[in-house]
Amino acid sequence: MLNNRKIRLMSRLAWYEKKEGKGDIKLSTYYKTDYVRLNILKTVIAVTFGYLMILAMITLYQSEYLIANAVNLNYKQIGMTILGVYLVILIVYIVCSAIGYAFYYDSSRKKLAKYFRMLRRLRMIYREEDGEAEADTEGSRED
Amino acid sequence: MTKILEFRAILRAYYQKFQAVLDPLMKFIVAFAVFHMINKTLGYDTRLVKVPIEIVLSLLCAFTPSSVLVLFAMILSLLHVYSVSSILVLIIVAIFIILYCFFFRFTPKYGYAVVAVPILFPLNLSYCVPLLLGVTANPVTILPTACGVIIYHLFHIINTEAISEVSNLDDTLELYMRVLDALIKNRQMFLEIIVFSLVIIAVYIIRSLKIEYAFEISIAVGAAVSILGFLIGSLKLDTSGKTGSIILGSLLSALIVLIIQFFKRALDYTAIENVQFEDDDYYYYVKAVPKIDIAVPHMRVKHINNRQSQEKELSEDQEIQDQEQENDDNET
Numbered sequence: 001m002l003n004n005r006k007i008r009l010m011s012r013l014a015w016y017e018k019k020e021g022k023g024d025i026k027l028s029t030y031y032k033t034d035y036v037r038l039n040i041l042k043t044v045i046a047v048t049f050g051y052l053m054i055l056a057m058i059t060l061y062q063s064e065y066l067i068a069n070a071v072n073l074n075y076k077q078i079g080m081t082i083l084g085v086y087l088v089i090l091i092v093y094i095v096c097s098a099i100g101y102a103f104y105y106d107s108s109r110k111k112l113a114k115y116f117r118m119l120r121r122l123r124m125i126y127r128e129e130d131g132e133a134e135a136d137t138e139g140s141r142e143d
Numbered sequence: 144m145t146k147i148l149e150f151r152a153i154l155r156a157y158y159q160k161f162q163a164v165l166d167p168l169m170k171f172i173v174a175f176a177v178f179h180m181i182n183k184t185l186g187y188d189t190r191l192v193k194v195p196i197e198i199v200l201s202l203l204c205a206f207t208p209s210s211v212l213v214l215f216a217m218i219l220s221l222l223h224v225y226s227v228s229s230i231l232v233l234i235i236v237a238i239f240i241i242l243y244c245f246f247f248r249f250t251p252k253y254g255y256a257v258v259a260v261p262i263l264f265p266l267n268l269s270y271c272v273p274l275l276l277g278v279t280a281n282p283v284t285i286l287p288t289a290c291g292v293i294i295y296h297l298f299h300i301i302n303t304e305a306i307s308e309v310s311n312l313d314d315t316l317e318l319y320m321r322v323l324d325a326l327i328k329n330r331q332m333f334l335e336i337i338v339f340s341l342v343i344i345a346v347y348i349i350r351s352l353k354i355e356y357a358f359e360i361s362i363a364v365g366a367a368v369s370i371l372g373f374l375i376g377s378l379k380l381d382t383s384g385k386t387g388s389i390i391l392g393s394l395l396s397a398l399i400v401l402i403i404q405f406f407k408r409a410l411d412y413t414a415i416e417n418v419q420f421e422d423d424d425y426y427y428y429v430k431a432v433p434k435i436d437i438a439v440p441h442m443r444v445k446h447i448n449n450r451q452s453q454e455k456e457l458s459e460d461q462e463i464q465d466q467e468q469e470n471d472d473n474e475t
Contacts, residue, residue: 002425006422007427007429010420010422010427011418011420011427011429011431013420014418014419014420014429015416015418015431018418046243046244046245046248047244047245049240049244050240050241050243050244050245053237053240053241053244054241056237057237057241057323060316060319061319061320061323063316064316097249100249100283
């Protein structure tokens with residue numbers, strides 16, 4: 001027989017799994033530190049790649065000047081500046097992404113906790129159904 | 144107030160009834176407007192400036208997620224520029240990659256903001272975007288909005304300065320220097336990024352306050368910040384000729400955002416959801432219909448001494464009863 005309470009609960013679970021749950025459930029396979037570290041690593045790679053692109057564009061933009069003054073340039077100072085700017089950008093991005101992803105992880109866990117509560121309720125309904133079924137079979141045996 | 148609530152209830156009822164058609168239709172209209180705008184402003188490749196192509200692309204976007212629209216819009220723009228100069232495409236792609244690495248990868252959900260800003264700029268309604276994002280999202284949306292502003296100015300520079308004014312488009316370095324020069328020295332672009340960011344933050348802070356009419360007040364304050372910011376900025380940049388358009392555009396944008404906000408609040412959580420799942424005994428195909436809170440009054444006209452209209456009235460009554468019965472069934 002159809003159990004309305006169960007259908008309502010399962011609908012809510014299915015709806016969550018279809019929408020936000022996809023990302024949340026995937027995220028639940030990580031520990032918080034692992035998740036934040038992984039995303040910081042991705043950010044470092046992206047920022048490094050982006051910074052290299054910017055450097056390439058600046059080099060091309062200043063190519064005439066660079067070629068004309070190739071001998072007189074203070075390469076040590078240029079290198080230090082490039083590295084310094086890179087480190088500053090990198091630190092800013094690492095701090096921001098660590099805060100952002102940790103916050104995102106926590107909010108996702110809260111939603112997931114609600115999902116697990118619903119799952120527990122569903123399990124209870126199943127147990128109730130099993131109990132009723134067993135009682136019915138015992139009753140029919142006694143008859 | 145009751146009238147508004149009744150109107151909202153009617154709106155919800157119609158939305159639920161025609162949701163399957165309305166959702167893709169709205170997406171189709173938006174996509175068509177986007178592709179038409181791109182073809183109108185960047186229409187260098189005449190093979191692409193055709194209504195059937197716009198319709199086909201819009202149809203594809205109507206049934207796919209919004210990120211597909213962003214992708215198609217980018218590809219279409221690049222194809223137009225490619226037909227004029229392949230070097231310009233390389234410059235655009237390089238700038239896109241930088242924007243992606245530094246900004247856009249953190250907010251892929253708000254890709255539509257990147258498209259909305261360049262599309263609404265020519266209509267003088269770009270002020271809508273920060274207002275709407277402040278109301279509906281969070282301050283992280285400053286990143287895609289900034290990307291949108293940069294992309295608009297990039298294409299604007301390519302359109303007005305690079306393609307029309309550089310005589311030899313094969314001279315890579317000259318073209319590159321010109322585009323980059325114009326982009327870096329574009330103070331208007333930086334002003335727009337700053338003001339839009341301020342608007343998003345102001346709207347977000349005010350609408351998060353626990354006060355009455357927080358949304359409406361936040362939109363009004365956002366419009367005021369936008370007007371003041373651009374007026375002060377235009378005084379600094381000596382572009383005073385735009386005063387009227389700034390005020391008019393901001394006010395009109397605020398009005399549009401108010402209307403969108405009304406519809407959003409009216410239609411949020413009213414969408415019919417179809418979910419499928421199974422247990423040991425059954426497969427379930429559930430159609431979840433949200434309840435409608437306010438009863439919509441039915442207008443009844445009573446005709447006296449007219450047999451035919453009396454019959455008509457009776458049949459209308461029957462229809463109303465049927466509909467109420469149907470609503471009850473849905474709720475249960």
